[in-house]
Amino acid sequence: MAQASLAVDGISKAFGETRAVRGLSLDAAPGEVIGLLGPNGAGKTTAIRILTTIYAPDSGSFAVDGIPYTKPSAIRQRIGVLPESAGYPLHQSGEEFVQYFARLFGQSRKSARETAKTLLAEVGLAERAASPISMYSRGMRQRLGVARALVNRPRVLFLDEPTLGLDPAGQRQILALISEAATERGATVILSTHFLDEVEEVCSRVIILNRGEVIAEGPVADIKRRAAPRTARVRVPEENHESALSALKRAPGVGDAQAVNGGRGLISATLDCPDTNAPIRALLGAGIPILSFEVEGGKLSDAFLALTGEAGE
Amino acid sequence: MTTLTPDVRREAASQLTAGAGGSWLVIAGQELRDIWLSARGPAIVIGTSLLLSLLTYLAASNEELNIIDQRDTVNLLAQITMALAVGVSLLFTADCVSGERERETLESLLVTPVPRGQVALGKYLAAVSMWPVLLIVAIPYIWVLREGDGVFADAMLGALVVGTLLVIGFVSLGLLVSIFSGSNRLSLAVAFFIFVLLLAPTQLPLGGWFGDLITQTNPMTAGSTFLHRAIVKEHGWGEDLDLLIAPAVWAIAMTGVAFIAAGRLRLQGSFGR
Amino acid sequence: MIRRGGLVALVATVALFAIALGARRHAAAEMNGAPIAVGELTVVVSKSNVSAVTGDSFTFTSEIRNSGSEATPALIANLAFVAVDGGTYVDPEDWSSERTQAVAPIATGATASQMWTVKTVLAGDVASYVVVLPAPPALVANSPLAVSPAIQMHVEKHRALNPGGVLPTVLIVPVVLVMAFGGMRVVRRFV
Numbered sequence: 080m081a082q083a084s085l086a087v088d089g090i091s092k093a094f095g096e097t098r099a100v101r102g103l104s105l106d107a108a109p110g111e112v113i114g115l116l117g118p119n120g121a122g123k124t125t126a127i128r129i130l131t132t133i134y135a136p137d138s139g140s141f142a143v144d145g146i147p148y149t150k151p152s153a154i155r156q157r158i159g160v161l162p163e164s165a166g167y168p169l170h171q172s173g174e175e176f177v178q179y180f181a182r183l184f185g186q187s188r189k190s191a192r193e194t195a196k197t198l199l200a201e202v203g204l205a206e207r208a209a210s211p212i213s214m215y216s217r218g219m220r221q222r223l224g225v226a227r228a229l230v231n232r233p234r235v236l237f238l239d240e241p242t243l244g245l246d247p248a249g250q251r252q253i254l255a256l257i258s259e260a261a262t263e264r265g266a267t268v269i270l271s272t273h274f275l276d277e278v279e280e281v282c283s284r285v286i287i288l289n290r291g292e293v294i295a296e297g298p299v300a301d302i303k304r305r306a307a308p309r310t311a312r313v314r315v316p317e318e319n320h321e322s323a324l325s326a327l328k329r330a331p332g333v334g335d336a337q338a339v340n341g342g343r344g345l346i347s348a349t350l351d352c353p354d355t356n357a358p359i360r361a362l363l364g365a366g367i368p369i370l371s372f373e374v375e376g377g378k379l380s381d382a383f384l385a386l387t388g389e390a391g392e
Numbered sequence: 393m394t395t396l397t398p399d400v401r402r403e404a405a406s407q408l409t410a411g412a413g414g415s416w417l418v419i420a421g422q423e424l425r426d427i428w429l430s431a432r433g434p435a436i437v438i439g440t441s442l443l444l445s446l447l448t449y450l451a452a453s454n455e456e457l458n459i460i461d462q463r464d465t466v467n468l469l470a471q472i473t474m475a476l477a478v479g480v481s482l483l484f485t486a487d488c489v490s491g492e493r494e495r496e497t498l499e500s501l502l503v504t505p506v507p508r509g510q511v512a513l514g515k516y517l518a519a520v521s522m523w524p525v526l527l528i529v530a531i532p533y534i535w536v537l538r539e540g541d542g543v544f545a546d547a548m549l550g551a552l553v554v555g556t557l558l559v560i561g562f563v564s565l566g567l568l569v570s571i572f573s574g575s576n577r578l579s580l581a582v583a584f585f586i587f588v589l590l591l592a593p594t595q596l597p598l599g600g601w602f603g604d605l606i607t608q609t610n611p612m613t614a615g616s617t618f619l620h621r622a623i624v625k626e627h628g629w630g631e632d633l634d635l636l637i638a639p640a641v642w643a644i645a646m647t648g649v650a651f652i653a654a655g656r657l658r659l660q661g662s663f664g665r
Numbered sequence: 666m667i668r669r670g671g672l673v674a675l676v677a678t679v680a681l682f683a684i685a686l687g688a689r690r691h692a693a694a695e696m697n698g699a700p701i702a703v704g705e706l707t708v709v710v711s712k713s714n715v716s717a718v719t720g721d722s723f724t725f726t727s728e729i730r731n732s733g734s735e736a737t738p739a740l741i742a743n744l745a746f747v748a749v750d751g752g753t754y755v756d757p758e759d760w761s762s763e764r765t766q767a768v769a770p771i772a773t774g775a776t777a778s779q780m781w782t783v784k785t786v787l788a789g790d791v792a793s794y795v796v797v798l799p800a801p802p803a804l805v806a807n808s809p810l811a812v813s814p815a816i817q818m819h820v821e822k823h824r825a826l827n828p829g830g831v832l833p834t835v836l837i838v839p840v841v842l843v844m845a846f847g848g849m850r851v852v853r854r855f856v
Contacts, residue, residue, distance in 0.1 A: 131503050133659050155505040162503075166496030170430050182418045183504040227500065429853065434846035441842050445835035452829035529838070536834040 082145055084109045084234050084267040090129055090139035091291075092122075099125040101291040102139070107267045107284075109234070112257060114278035114299075115271040117288035118387050123271040124163055126288070127237050130269070131160045144234045156184065159233030161224040163240045163271070169213035173204055173223050176212060177230060184231040198226040202256060218249035225256050229264070236260055239271045250274070254281050275379045285379070289387045300353075302382050308334070309350045309377035311358045314370040317344045323367045330361030344370070350377075415506040419514025427484070427518055436480050436522065441529050443476075444469060448533045465537050467623040470547045471594075471616055473530040474555040477523040478562045478612075479587055484522065485566030486583035488515040490576040490661060499659055512654035516567055523559040527551060543623060550622040554615040557639035561611060562587065564646035571653050574661035608635070611642035705733025706771075708742075708797055708813035715785075715816060718823035722784040727795040727813055729779075731771040738803035740768040742779050743796045749817075753789030760786060760793075767800065788822035 085107040092100045100122045107113055115123050128134045130141060132151035140147065143154045167176065174195050181191035199208045202222040207215065215223065221241055228236055238257065242250040258281050260266045272278060278285055279299055287295040287302070295302050311333075315323040320338065327336035327348045334349035348358050355374050362369055427433040451465040489512075492498040501511060531548070538544040566583050573579035593606050594616040607613045618635035621627040712725040731737050744764040746755045757764055766779045783793060792815040799808050826832065 128659070133499065133502055152505050152507065155503055158503065160500070160503040162496075162499040164496045165500060168426070168495075168497060170426070179418070179422050180500070180504065183415055183501075183506050185415075185505075429849070434842075438839060438842050438846070441839045445839055448831050449828070449835050452831040453825070529842070532834050532838050533831075536831045537829070 083107060083142075084144055085130070085141070085269070087130065087141040088139055090126070090136040090141055092125055092129055092134060092137050098291050100129065100136075100288075103286075103288075103293060104139075105286060105296070107235070107269070109265045109267055110261050111284065112261045112268040112270060112282045114282035114285040115269060115288065116273075116275070116278060116285055116383060120290075121288040121387075122291040123288055124239055125291075127160075127162075127239050127269065127271055130235075131155075131158055131237050156231065157234045159228035159231060159236045159266075161221075161228045161236075161238045161241050163243070165220075165224050167212045167215075167220055167223065170211055172209050172211055173199055173215065173219075173226075174208040176223065177226050180227050181230045186230075194230055195226075198229055199223075201229075201259075202226045203252065218245050218252070221245060221249070221253060222256070225253065229260065232264065233266055235267045235269065237269045237271075240273065241270070242272065242274055242277060250277060257281050275383055279379050287383065287386055295382070295386050299379060303377050303379055305382070309355070310375045311348045311350055311355065312339070312371075312373050312375060313346045313348065313358055313362065314372075315344050315346065315362065315367050316370065319367045320344050320346070322365060323362055326361050326365035326367060327358055330357055332357035333361065350374070415504075416510035416513040416517070419506065419511060420517040421514075423488075423515050423518030424521060427521065433522065433525075437525055437529060440473070440476055440526055444473065444530060444533045447472065448537060452537065461624075462537065463543055463624045463626075466534055466543050466547045467620055469530060469533055469537065470551040470619060470623065473526055474551055474558065474615075474619070475591060477526040477555060478558050479584075479591075480526075481519050481522045481559050482562040482566045482583050482587055483580060484519040485516065485563045486570050486573075486579045487576060488519065488567065489570040489657065490573045490579035491570070493574075493659070493661060494576045502657070502659060508657040509651060509654045511657060512567055512571070512651060516563055516650075519563045519566065520559060523555060527555065542626075546623050546626070547619075550619045553636070554619050554639060557636070557643045558611060558615050561639065561642035561646045564643075564650035567650040568646070568653050571650075571657055572662045574664040578664035579661075609638055611639040614638035706731055706737065706740075706797055706811040708795055708811050710795060710813045710816055712816050713814065715783075715818045716821075717785040717818065718821045719785055719788055720823060720825060721820075722782060724780060724782050725816065727779045727781065728776050729768060729771060729797055729811070730776045731773055734773060736773060737771045737799070739770055739800040740777075740797050741800045741804075742766045742768050743798070744781050744783075744793060745796055746791055746793050748789060749792050750790040753787055753791060755787070755791055760784060760791075768797070783818075785818060785820040788820050791818045791820065792816065793818060 083106040085105070087103060087105045089102045089104050090100060091098070091102055103122075103126055105113070115126065117123050125134065129136050130143070132148070132154050136148065142148065144157050146153045146157065148154065171179070174192075177195035177198055178188075178191040181194045182188065186194060196205070196208070199205050202225055204219060204222055204226065207219065212220065212223065221244075225238070225241065228238070236257075241257070242253050245253065254277050257268055257270060261268050261281075268281075270278070270282060282299060284297060285295075285299050285302055286293055295305070297305075313323065313327070320343070323344075324336055324338060324346055327333050327346060332350065332352035332354055334351045336346055336348040339345040339347045350357065359369065359372060447469060451468065454465075489498065492501065502508075527548075530551070534547050535544060538547070565586060566579075569583045569586075570579045573582065590610055590612040593610055593613045598604070598606055598613065607617055614635045614637070618632050621632050621635075622629070707730045708727055709730070710725055710727045712723070715723060717723065727742065729740065729742065742765070744757075744761055746757050746760050748755045761781065761783050763782070768777050768779065771777050779795070781795070785791075794815045795813040797811040798804060
């Protein structure tokens with residue numbers, strides 16, 4: 080089995096009385112994109128800062144590409160980071176900025192120049208490479224930050240809220256870069272975000288934190304199924320209410336079926352399988368006409384709300 | 393997908409061992425560009441030259457009227473150049489870490505493989521660069537005021553030795569304060585306060601045993617007194633070497649403490665968050 | 666006989682009086698340790714009126730003549746300045762760098778000369794004079810002084826545009842720096 084590019088075992092961190100991260104564990108393989116979700120103050124940024132060697136863990140351990148956390152300098156050579164509040168030197172050009180970081184990772188002047196040109200082209204900033212960063216929009220600066228994070232061809236890429244403040248088009252661009260980093264570069268991506276849509280779009284797995292603890296972890300579909308099962312709401316003619324209810328209770332792939340509002344033709348049935356048409360087939364098979372049919376729930380946002388009990392985006 | 397050509401493999405290998413040797417040079421180079429290619433450094437140098445021009449003109453007028461002696465004039469210019477260089481260099485380093493914290497550019501630097509000590513060294517060297525530039529700017533003014541090569545040589549050599557020791561010490565102080573300050577405002581305030589505290593006695597008449605103690609132990613008064621005696625009193629260098637002890641100890645001690653502290657460079661400062 | 670005796674007595678009295686006077690002087694001098702000769706000194710200066718502008722300098726000589734019957738002790742000649750217009754602040758060391766000169770004892774009937782340099786540093790009306798007094802140990806609390814007539818100086822204000830030849834430097838250096846840094850920025854923009 081391939082070595083995990085990121086192996087985390089029970090890391091914890093407290094700041095005074097506040098326990099920011101408690102017992103976080105995860106393994107990530109190359110090419111995986113893992114979403115790190117949680118409400119404000121859940122510990123996402125602290126977790127990322129521990130894994131990027133900014134903070135030392137109070138307990139637990141982790142390894143990046145097999146390198147233990149006790150060798151932070153070696154770990155930093157293998158990771159790329161886009162911090163949540165990343166500032167930029169406004170007087171530098173985008174090209175100078177990326178070149179500088181390439182040189183900090185040991186590249187020669189010539190190599191750094193090539194790297195900067197290539198990466199800025201990949202993130203769509205080739206035409207503005209020579210402009211000062213002060214003239215970049217927020218979206219451009221985030222793309223610049225992604226370019227900077229990729230400068231050392233990292234094994235693990237940590238992105239903390241990379242799409243914050245961006246318009247939908249800007250978000251799309253960043254998500255495309257994230258996917259490309261995982262699929263084409265084979266990097267493991269740890270994506271911390273509030274935007275549940277983008278987690279569903281690019282992440283193979285998600286970890287949900289709340290008050291420093293992991294409250295859910297696994298593939299996105301599993302979490303949605305466990306925390307926010309889908310429900311079908313069916314309206315049938317009142318005279319068919321009872322027969323519809325029994326048909327649905329018998330149907331495979333349908334969980335519990337119940338009358339809604341005292342049984343005047345409105346029935347709610349939980350779906351146990353991905354097939355949303357199971358209730359329809361059951362009712363049509365029983366010769367019961369369907370007046371309306373809709374599926375609710377099953378969204379990550381629903382799962383998130385259910386798990387954290389707070390408003391998410 | 394990137395093809396693993398020999399060049400790519402070589403580059404990848406170099407990256408895996410990156411950050412060890414010359415990173416301080418890369419950082420120093422960038423910081424020097426930030427100082428000298430932006431408006432900051434040039435503005436200070438031009439401002440200093442305007443100040444020295446004004447002082448030189450006034451001093452020459454007064455000298456012509458015999459109100460001030462020529463050696464006193466040269467001493468005044470040398471002392472002012474030194475004090476300006478020390479103050480400016482100190483404020484540059486006081487901003488170098490705490491300023492990056494506030495501008496939120498420090499975290500990106502800390503996640504590179506550059507050792508913390510090399511980050512500090514690079515910034516330190518850039519801040520020290522102000523001193524030789526200001527000293528060179530002072531040369532034509534001191535040259536035009538001198539009435540003999542003896543005073544020029546005394547002034548330049550004295551300023552070089554004393555100024556270098558003081559700048560090294562104060563730049564290290566600025567670095568130390570910046571590493572631990574949680575905010576840039578606090579860092580600049582503390583650094584400036586200490587500078588003024590040590591500079592003030594040079595402007596006061598110091599007498600008695602306490603005055604002698606201050607003169608000997610305060611690096612600014614010791615250095616200033618050494619320079620005054622070398623230029624105005626025409627003392628030989630061997631006569632007042634004891635006055636160089638305080639600046640030398642200041643330079644060595646502060647540099648040592650600052651670079652030990654550099655290993656503790658963190659994302660957040662320890663005080664005044 | 667009586668007339669002759671009276672004449673002798675008169676002469677003797679005068680002689681005795683002179684001797685007594687001389688003895689008293691000697692006695693007094695011996696009491697203070699040195700002969701008093703300053704009272705017979707006259708001091709003259711070679712200038713009386715000077716019109717100048719600020720920054721000018723001039724020299725003059727003073728002459729000390731000993732009209733007394735004995736040589737003087739060693740003397741001190743001092744150059745003093747006083748503002749006569751009431752408004753000018755006079756700091757003597759600004760006007761002359763050497764204001765005190767030692768004078769060797771002057772023999773009877775002899776003179777001693779001193780050269781003085783004065784720099785007119787401020788505008789206004791200033792008088793200058795030379796004071797002569799005995800040098801210690803002859804100097805005592807009530808030693809009389811000899812003073813020259815005053816030299817009346819009237820100084821008009823004059824500002825040199827290029828004092829000490831520094832004007833080119835103070836103008837050129839900032840201009841060169843501005844051009845150098847400005848040039849760097851221009852080159853960077855186009856490279």
